Amino acid sequence: MTGDQFDAHVTGRTITFRTDTNPAYGIEAYLPGRRVMWSAFDGTCMYGTWYESEGDICFIYDDDPAPKCWATYLQEGAMWATFINVPDGTVIYETDADEPLICNNLSS
Incomplete structure (x- = not known):
């Protein structure tokens, strides 16, 4: 997916991800202005x-400045992605789960 395609698919949504071995890998809220909020279901x-960087979608989190880059794809309306920072990286899949993003570590 290009950056524009990714933006059109995710902005305003909260998406739950799974892997082949973990049905609850994590959840991410995609906010306006290419901002995100990620949780691995532990409340943090x-x-x-x-x-977008060289055709991949990269994330930088406030507490970790190292980019996390993913090759992203859209298949039958659902996204899946391969983590490219390491060989044979994790593959995640968008699920149809409607999980809330709960953040115990953030004040309102």
């Missing part, structure tokens, strides 16, 4: 931003 959330 991280704010970040995303950008």
